[in-house]
Amino acid sequence: xxxxxxxxxVVDDDPDICWVLERLVxxxxxxxxxxxxxxxxxxxxxxxRLALVLLDAKLPDMDGLxxxxxxxRADPGVPIILISGYFYKDDHIIQAALDQKLIYGxxxxxxxxxxxxAAIENALSSQKVAxxxxxxxxxSPLCAxxxxxxxxxxxxxxxxGR
Amino acid sequence: MTExxxxxxxxxxxxxxxxxxxxxxxAGRTVGFVIVGRDLTEQxxxxxxxxxxxxxxxxxxxxxxxxxxxxxxxxxxxxxxQFLTEENLSPEFHRECAEKICGGIQKASNIIENLLxxxxxxxxxxxxxxDLPSVVQAALSIIxxxxxxxxxxxxxxxxxxxxxILGVSGPLEQVFTNLFLNAMNAMPKGGILDISTExxxxxLLVRVTDSGDGIAPEDLGKIFDPFFTKAPGRGTGLGLxxxxxIVDQHKGSISVDSxxxxxxxxxxxLPSLPPAKEVKR
Numbered sequence: 001x002x003x004x005x006x007x008x009x010v011v012d013d014d015p016d017i018c019w020v021l022e023r024l025v026x027x028x029x030x031x032x033x034x035x036x037x038x039x040x041x042x043x044x045x046x047x048x049r050l051a052l053v054l055l056d057a058k059l060p061d062m063d064g065l066x067x068x069x070x071x072x073r074a075d076p077g078v079p080i081i082l083i084s085g086y087f088y089k090d091d092h093i094i095q096a097a098l099d100q101k102l103i104y105g106x107x108x109x110x111x112x113x114x115x116x117x118a119a120i121e122n123a124l125s126s127q128k129v130a131x132x133x134x135x136x137x138x139x140s141p142l143c144a145x146x147x148x149x150x151x152x153x154x155x156x157x158x159x160x161g162r
Numbered sequence: 163m164t165e166x167x168x169x170x171x172x173x174x175x176x177x178x179x180x181x182x183x184x185x186x187x188x189a190g191r192t193v194g195f196v197i198v199g200r201d202l203t204e205q206x207x208x209x210x211x212x213x214x215x216x217x218x219x220x221x222x223x224x225x226x227x228x229x230x231x232x233x234x235x236x237x238x239x240x241x242x243x244q245f246l247t248e249e250n251l252s253p254e255f256h257r258e259c260a261e262k263i264c265g266g267i268q269k270a271s272n273i274i275e276n277l278l279x280x281x282x283x284x285x286x287x288x289x290x291x292x293d294l295p296s297v298v299q300a301a302l303s304i305i306x307x308x309x310x311x312x313x314x315x316x317x318x319x320x321x322x323x324x325x326x327i328l329g330v331s332g333p334l335e336q337v338f339t340n341l342f343l344n345a346m347n348a349m350p351k352g353g354i355l356d357i358s359t360e361x362x363x364x365x366l367l368v369r370v371t372d373s374g375d376g377i378a379p380e381d382l383g384k385i386f387d388p389f390f391t392k393a394p395g396r397g398t399g400l401g402l403x404x405x406x407x408i409v410d411q412h413k414g415s416i417s418v419d420s421x422x423x424x425x426x427x428x429x430x431x432l433p434s435l436p437p438a439k440e441v442k443r
Binding site: 058108 | 226229230231
């Protein structure tokens with residue numbers, strides 16, 4: 001599954017959470033890198049072409065949603081999935097972040113591997129479609145979707161089977 | 163201005179503030195007084211509402227903090243267990259998953275224990291003579307290796323004579339361990355951790371000084387609040403509130419001085435035993 005040399009960036013200050021997410025991403029044959037704080041994440045974002053960011057909400061040096069804003073400003077196309085134990089799925093802060101399309105989706109910790117892998121695949125597919133379209137908005141038609149614990153409101157999310 | 167309660171016809175009380183102004187004539191003689199009473203009932207209601215909303219806000223911060231801290235190790239245990247349901251795992255990965263499950267559960271359990279300690283700090287019913295420098299040394303031995311790894315130089319100036327207090331050594335050791343770890347968290351790129359003890363009147367003082375970034379003035383009033391943290395990845399935000407609670411149980415106090423860019427000093431003040439009651443070392 002080639003993603004045009006793009007990588008998935010995992011950002012979490014807990015190395016064990018990175019261990020989990022890296023294994024899940026690498027199971028999809030997608031290259032994955034990790035950052036344990038926001039500065040590391042911003043540096044990784046500068047040095048790599050990101051296909052997706054899996055982001056914790058609470059980091060030592062910056063709030064996760066603030067980091068999401070900075071990553072999106074630098075690369076508006078990159079989808080970000082927030083994975084956090086700090087918020088709940090219908091939390092107004094999460095709803096606002098989804099409504100503003102700051103994040104692509106949200107998972108509460110602990111999460112189901114099956115559901116998060118499906119969301120990662122969706123996000124990667126949507127990016128591929130968006131980057132392949134001459135007009136990125138052309139790839140944003142249609143199916144905002146909700147899958148179990150996933151809350152995704154990005155217009156261009158497209159479902160693919162595993 | 164003074165405040166007092168007025169009893170109303172229906173037997174209820176109303177809080178009233180009174181302001182008395184003197185009236186004088188052209189010659190400066192007092193010819194009367196004007197007394198104005200202001201019903202404070204609505205103001206008191208408003209203040210109560212603010213207090214309640216502040217309590218709720220604190221509870222919200224606390225609940226989010228607990229959720230974040232406990233869900234992280236739960237996630238690790240849950241994910242490792244999900245990996246174990248996959249087929250064709252190597253024995254090494256199998257063992258790694260089992261270790262992650264045990265580690266995650268242990269971490270969650272430690273957080274819960276800290277919460278319990280915060281909610282029900284050890285009382286002084288088991289208090290006995292405690293040699294304070296020994297407690298400080300015991301806490302130091304816990305953080306020594308981590309300090310070296312973080313390139314932190316530890317300097318100690320411990321007064322060794324007449325430094326006994328009535329207390330419980332375990333929780334006191336936790337106080338100093340927490341303070342040292344807190345200081346070290348303030349110096350992620352290394353620095354100096356200075357620890358000193360001294361007698362001050364009838365009290366023993368332990369000062370823990372770091373050369374870190376310091377604490378912003380607007381945060382100084384919140385640092386002992388449960389789950390308040392500026393570094394969510396590096397601690398639960400319970401450490402200092404537990405310290406405060408334990409020191410309070412020992413009839414002591416804990417204070418902080420801090421300057422941005424220069425560092426912070428936490429001072430623990432504990433009542434010492436009168437010299438006659440001290441046991442010779």
